[in-house]
Amino acid sequence: MMKASELVSKAIDIAKNYKTLYVMGCFGAPMTAANKKRYTANHSYNKAAARVKMINAASADTFGFDCVCLIKGILWGWDGDQNATYGGAKYASNGVPDIGADSMIKKCPDASTTGWNNMEPGEVVWTTGHIGIYIGDGLAVECTPKWKNCVQITAVANIGSKSGYNARTWKKHGHIPYVEYSGQTEAPAPEKDIPSAPASGKEVKATGVATGFDKSLAGTYTVTAASGLNVRNAAGTNNKVLVAIPKGTKVQNYGYYTLVGGVKWLYVKFTYNGVTYIGFASASYLKK
Incomplete structure (x- = not known):
């Protein structure tokens, strides 16, 4: 089971150090010619003319993700391998099922609409149809077609705005069962x-x-x-x-x-x- 700190570290690394593009249903595949053909035909969202143009224009060292597939891709072992079909990820591996954003938040045993200031890095943050990873300091990593159209670091508006970051208001947050968390959001009583x-x-x-x-x-x-x-x-x-x-x-x-x-x-x-x-x-x- 992956540690929360590793999930956070990998998410930040992808956001900062890799070329990425929002591609629906993609969990880290490099945009090779074969993968472009695959993903421009796999989903109605990707089939839209504007998305087809973006995908086909991407360089081969660009990796495709969508919101929940970013989380699944990391947990499935994505390591940025440009020579692997899915960037090193192995589909539905490590005990992590292929589920959507709305299903993933339901897997959290403690999904909550409150306690935003006490979140533990590695928790997921969710709003209808969309999910991200809380990385601490009021920030999250999410893959979205909004703003930069890629994996990006954004502010959690539930906590407050952050200079230099776009902000999103989320509905729930929680610990997913596929990650080992070591922190304690409720401090021991004095x-x-x-x-x-x-x-x-x-x-x-x-x-x-x-x-x-x-x-x-x-x-x-x-x-x-x-x-x-x-x-x-x-x-x-x-x-x-x-x-x-x-x-x-x-x-x-x-x-x-x-x-x-x-x-x-x-x-x-x-x-x-x-x-x-x-x-x-x-x-x-x-x-x-």
Whole structure:
């Protein structure tokens, strides 16, 4: 699984250092004569006279992408190989399916319309029919026929404008399941806000109640958040923290969860520092 930092690095590299062109349905193919023939016949958008002219005018060292195919191409192994049919990408490889922008945002376990200032680099940003990659500092990489007609770096208008960048307002953002994220968008609670642990052998149980059940969720999970994970008294970041546990901690789930803002909060049980805790933790930072 590709790390978020690698996804971001490759997206920036493509935007800054490669000749690219918006080509519908293209995930990194160089614009050779054979590929020009292929892509000017593959989709009604590309068949339009103006798009045919642009594609045929592109040099052989220009790589074609569309918005979601930029993400898929990178995850499928694109490496800028001008001698490979798809620039080094291998179709539908590495466990990443061939899905569209609207389907990809639905795969995010925590897709949200809020929290733009707390986004983690490597999250996807989405609006109807279009998707990009958040790279940090209020910026995203997207492939669009708008503005420069290529892979480009733009400002996330939900955060604010940036001098020298075109800006787009997005509708949702989230972590895609094909990428390994190491950050934690919700900072661990300050020590003063976490209740003192009871004596060894005691149990601390959340008062919140799980509202959903899915047998397939049951199993052992590992905390992936680099800065630790808050386990709460009920689902949602506005609820009291029972304990903050470090990366690598193992927790057990028996299929119970609560959905808050599109995010599954698993009802988990584990022992930490001699105390058994039962509470809610965001599935975004737990790996089965």
